[in-house]
Amino acid sequence: MQNDISLVDVSGQAPREQTFWPTVVLPKARIDLEIDRLASIPRPDDGRRAAAVNHPMNTGPVPAFAPGIDVHIEVLKPGEQTTPMLRNSSHVDMCIRGSATVKSGSKEFPVEKFDVWNTPAMHPVTYTNTGNDLFVRLSYSNAPLLERLDVHYISDTASQGQVERSAADTELADKQRRAREAAKPIYIGTEGAQMLGYEWLVDIDTVDSKLLHWPWKDIAPHLETVYGMDISYTGRHLYVLYNPATERRIGTSHSFFATIAKLPPGKVDKPHRHTSAAINYIMWGNGKSVVNGERVEWQAGDLHFSAPGWSVHNHASRDEGFVALTIQDHPLHLAMESLLWQETLKSPVLKLGSDAGIQTNLASMEA
Ligand SMILES: [Fe+2]
Incomplete structure (x- = not known):
């Protein structure tokens, strides 16, 4: 292998032209057919009847609907249960049909249509269909990125999986807690540069990551507030489902935000773009979009790859308006300092999280 390493001359090379995956809509009818098919097959060993939604431009290594986001349609028949798995991908789920019990450690709660929940990495969950109908959820994860990095860790909890820390180990760790405090920072220059010992790499400040x-x-009930806002509002008629573990990156998981929007009729967003990619699931109503110059229409039950990263797009509501779940890999980009955002095509390109952010007219509307 050593001799196969090549050196590629990139001197003076122009930037690679980025490939925008086109906008696509997976219609409700196809989702319903797939749900029926999944319900008809023999139960797999791990209990997971699942289909991954694959964008026609995806080159792998796993099915994905946006380059860094996968969407699985997961089905459980009444009485069925899934096998809990340990994965270092994190998930955001929405129930779209039926009901189930979600169990994770000592936490257990029922979910029903349009409930949303997040599953942190390395957090095994058991789903049990306790109802009489099929339980169907859309499960979004950052697995495509981890698979591209070839570090997607998946293990069932029964095999080697998680090695529990013994009580003695935990006690020792508590006693030794903050060995890094003995590794004093060495300041270099006057602008903040430092040198830190190894302890700082392996004893990171923790944030409680909860399901x-x-x-x-x-x-x-809260969506009525944004639905009732005048269409002269320059922001978006939505709420983000905020998980405090994501801190200033305002996510639902560490990679994605989930927002629920309820747009009044006749609302047309200004064309804009962002490096984060977005997938919309239409929960109610209908509307249309222009994405990279391509017009698409969508309605309740459709799954829309609505914003390929850095593609100019806008959405508009029709008839009664619409309600949609949007999953976007916004917190991931904030962590990477790569979240570029252009709110209108006449606005500057901002690096959100470093540059001063965008202001809407919310304060003047409330006056
Ligand atoms: Fe957008």
């Missing part, structure tokens, strides 16, 4: 649940019955 959180946003029941639809608690979300829905």
Whole structure:
């Protein structure tokens, strides 16, 4: 292998032209057919009847609907249960049909249509269909990126999986806690550059990463507030389902935000773009979009790859308006300092998280 290493001359080379995956809509009818098919096959060993939605431009290594986001349609028949798995991907799920019990450690809660929850990495969850109908959820994860990096760790909890720390180990760790405090920073220059010992690399400040649940019955009443806002509002008629573990990156998982929008009729967003990619699931109503110059229409039950990263796009509501779940890999880009955002095509390209952010007219509307 050593001799196969090549040196590629990139001197003076122009930047590679980026490939925008086109906008596509997976219609409700196809999703429903797939749900029926998954319900008809023999139960797989791990209990997971699942189909991954694959964009026609995807080159792998795993099915994905956006370059860094996969969407699985997961089905459980009444009485069925899944096998809990340990994965270092993190997930955001929405129930789109039926009901189930979600169990993770000592936490257990019921979910029903349009409930949303996140599953942190390395957090085994058991789903049990306790209802009489099929339980169907859309499960979004950052697995495509981890697979591209060839570091997607997946193990069932029964095999080697998680090695529990013994009580003695934990006690020792507590006693030794903050060995890094003995590794004093060495300051270099006057602008903040430092040198730190190894302890700083392996004893990171922790943030409690919880599985959180946003029941639809608690979300829905608040959506009337944004639905009732005048269409002269320059922001978006939505709420982000915020997980405090993501801190200033305002996510639902560490990679994705989930927003629920409820747009009044006749609302047309200004064309804009961002490096984060977005996938919309239309929960109610209908509308249309222009993405990279391509016009598409969509309605309740459709899954829309609505914003390929850095593609100019805008969405508009029709008839009664619409309600949509948007999953976008916004927190991931914030962590990478790569979240470029252009709110209108006449606005500057901002690096959100470093540059001063975008201001809407919300304050003047409330006056
Ligand atoms: Fe957008």
